[in-house]
Amino acid sequence: MDTTHLDVALAVAWLRAAAASVTAETDQLTRLDAAIGDGDHGVNLARGFTAVAATLDGGGFTAVGDVFVRAGATLIAKVGGASGPLYGTAFRAVGKALPPGAASADLADLATALHAGLDAVRKLGGAEPGDKTIVDAFRPALDAFEEAVAGGAALPEAAASAARAAGEGARATAPLTARKGRASYLGERSAGHQDPGATSTWLIFQALADVTAP
Amino acid sequence: MLWGAGRDHAVGNEAKEPAVKKFINDPADVVAEALAGLAAAHPELRVDVTERYVARASAPRPGKVALVSGGGSGHEPLHGGFVGPGMLDAACPGEVFTSPVPDQILAATKAVDGGAGVVHIVKNYTGDVMNFQLAAELAADEGITVETVLVDDDVAVENSTWTAGRRGTGATLLVEKIAGALAEEGAKLGEVAAVGREVNAASASFAYALTACTTPAAGRPGFDLPDDEIEVGVGIHGEPGRRREKLRPARELVRSAVDALLDAKPLNPGDRTLVLVNGLGATPLLEQYLVFGEVATVLAERGLEISRRLVGNYVTSLDMAGLSITVARLTDEMIRLWDAPVRTPGLRWGV
Structure with a gap:
């Protein structure tokens, strides 16, 4: 495997792995969401990512960016709630920030694209770090990815580093008081529970680490 | 290790609650x-x-x-x-x-x-x-x-x-x-x-829940509530409210709710209002009318006129037992438009 680029096949493999992971962890995500939301995060994301996997089966992609744009549009169309627009917009932004028409992206391109994805989430949702949201896993994952790439790491190492940081970020949401989304209505009662959105973000980064692991 | 705090303890409820029966297929x-x-x-x-x-x-x-x-x-x-x-x-x-x-x-x-x-x-x-x-x-x-x-x-x-x-x-x-x-x-x-x-x-609402509701996908109540406690300030998605309190007589709960409504959106004596007492799904109309009576008493004490009224299950939260109280300050134009004919499955008059 070329460990310096993300090509169409690897992008598809990443999203399929994310779909499998979200589906396998549906009950756990739902349990986290039942504590501080309305208990549907797992079911909704599993429905969306299953649809993503199905639409990617059609294949025929020549540009790696198109894979993410298609995935994002599918999530927007299938998930609903806040997570559909947020994840959908993130993947669309990632896809649109990759070099147009390119069959593969190098790690600097990918870091730039992930940055665009995070920016899109923050613009749409208005969340700051520490608000107990997706951002609390996404931002540390991106920071770790960029740091690894700047240090000369190949994709497997950078992805593993990002996944570790996302996991730590997700776990660190537990003591926080939610300030965005449905959990914010609980006020201080939201503290003590890990954020389901940050947790699903970690699953997505872990999926990239898994499919690139040597 | 992969799953942090919150996995196994929750405001919510684990499998200990019995499944709730529903008229559904898949x-x-x-x-x-x-x-x-x-x-x-x-x-x-x-x-x-x-x-x-x-x-x-x-x-x-x-x-x-x-x-x-x-x-x-x-x-x-x-x-x-x-x-x-x-x-x-x-x-x-x-x-x-x-x-x-x-x-x-x-x-x-x-x-x-x-x-x-x-x-x-x-x-x-x-x-x-x-x-x-x-x-x-x-x-x-x-x-x-x-x-x-x-x-x-x-x-x-x-x-x-x-x-x-x-x-x-x-x-x-x-x-x-x-x-x-x-x-x-x-x-x-x-x-x-x-x-x-x-x-x-011009509208303000406040809700109490006596029980959690059960989504068809979950099959079990979204949170568990001790027999003598209620959720105060709930929304309509089965999420827990701002806090829990001991159950009190309806007249006290209504007084607290009306205080919250009028603190947030003050009204003046002589203002005309619309009052909606809305069941969240599993609260009998008998109790909803009792609550409407209590609201009427409290508003009368404050010199507020109830010009239009509605009692029933309109904005529900599946099978949650509970209700919301909405008070809206009305203008002449709003009253005219409220009284205009409507023909829908859920609201129907004047036709």
Whole structure:
């Protein structure tokens, strides 16, 4: 495997792995969401990512960016709630920030694209770090990815580093008081529970680490 | 290791609660099958089960401003039950407690657009706001002008700086009825949206839950509540409220709720009001009327006149036992529009 680029096949493999992971962890995500939301995060994301996997089966992609744009549009169309627009917009932004028409992206391109994805989430949702949201896993994952790439790491190492940081970020949401989304209505009662959105973000980064692991 | 705090302890409830019995087939099919049933029960509606919207069979009406609302399922009769002359032109039901998706909202918007613009009535929840915003952008791309009216009447959410803001609850019905009546008369897009915003601004709601509700997918109550405790300041999605309190007599609960309503949106002696006592799904009308009587007593003490009133299950939260109280300050115009004829599955008078 070329460990310096993300090509169409690897992008598809990443999203399929994310779909499998979200589906396998549906009950756990739902349990986290039942504590501080309305208990549907797992079911909704599993429905969306299953649809993503199905639409990617059609294949025929020549540009790696198109894979993410298609995935994002599918999530927007299938998930609903806040997570559909947020994840959908993130993947669309990632896809649109990759070099147009390119069959593969190098790690600097990918870091730039992930940055665009995070920016899109923050613009749409208005969340700051520490608000107990997706951002609390996404931002540390991106920071770790960029740091690894700047240090000369190949994709497997950078992805593993990002996944570790996302996991730590997700776990660190537990003591926080939610300030965005449905959990914010609980006020201080939201503290003590890990954020389901940050947790699903970690699953997505872990999926990239898994499919690139040597 | 992979799963941090919160996995095994929760405000919520693990498998210890018994499963709740429901009249369903496959939980995944509940929304589609309920829509098919709505279509069978109401031939005056056009129910598109594939695109997932409910519209008036006669829509679009050229030159009329159309009203489209939507939100998660589980709040029936809101919103599909409020489609018809004098109220909504279309409604988009999402999955249970999950906002509809942009394509669905766009399909409904296009189906009822009569060329005079479309008002989206959106309850203030993060997901609803995002999906309707994306849909409005798609509609604009197709040349349809959309005005959005955000409903955020739930005063239990006190701090809107550090939360997603006040939620849309009982006042949604008032906005849909009053703006719907104005649209029926042929008012322009900006006028219909303006009266909707005015009704929202004049309304305040507060809710109590005695039990959690059970989504078809979960099969068990969303949280567990000791026998002698209630959730105070709940929304309509089965989420826990701001705090728990011991159960008290209804007259005390009503007094606290009215205090919260009037603290948030003060009224003056002589103001005319509309009072909605709204059951959340599993609270008998017997108790709802008892509560309405208590509200009437408290408002009379404050010198407030109840000019219009409604009691029943209108903005529900599946099978939650509980109720919300909405008080809205009325103008002459609002009273006139409230009294205008309406013919929908969930609200019907004057025709």
